[in-house]
Amino acid sequence: MAIAVFGVSGCGKTTLARQLAEQVSGLFLDADDFHSALSIAKMGGGAALGDTDRAPWLRALDAVIRECADTSVIVCSALARSYRDVLRDGAVVAFIHLVVTEELARERLAGRRDHFFPASLVRSQFEALEPLEPDEAGISLDGAAPLAELLSRARIYLDTHTGHRMADAVSDPGSEPEPAPDPET
């Protein structure tokens, strides 16, 4: 069983997922570790991945999390609904979307060193992004908020929707995700 933190590059998903995994004593998994060398080289060279690049990657990721005996917290871009569907059919029971403006994503990536993903690809991430739909189990959080607040909101959501320590979590298709925060407010 897994929780996925998703969103565009620079939204802060790795930062939140690491802390969350620690707090719930879960296994931390980074989807970037499952990209092929070809995909990493493609992004590093300034070209965005497409559906064809991402399909085998999502299937591989799904296979790994299905095999995990423990609760895992995965960090994955999972930008499109169809990408999340692949993971949801397997072990992912809730998706946490960190919503940021393009400006903030760009700003954060510009300040980051030693990472293969260039800030020039931020636009393509927003072009591919599809926010959570009402029937998807999960929550949208304002990625500009401080980490402590994000952690607290994520924990409250997980505790109320997936059960204590997510031990007996089940997908709750009846619950609607909170609306994405308006970055202007």
Ligand SMILES: Nc1ncnc2c1ncn2[C@@H]1O[C@H](COP(=O)(O)OP(=O)(O)OP(=O)(O)O)[C@@H](O)[C@H]1O
């Ligand atoms: N809530 C936050 N407030 C302020 N800065 C943050 C927050 N979350 C992350 N950051 C900073 O933003 C940058 C990007 O964060 P992070 O690597 O977690 O994003 P990401 O979504 O995982 O990106 P990628 O998909 O490219 O790996 C880092 O320098 C991180 O320290």
Ligand SMILES: O=C(O)[C@H](O)[C@@H](O)[C@H](O)[C@H](O)CO
């Ligand atoms: O679907 C994708 O385009 C990729 O997963 C990217 O999002 C990057 O790998 C990631 O953001 C860098 O960490």
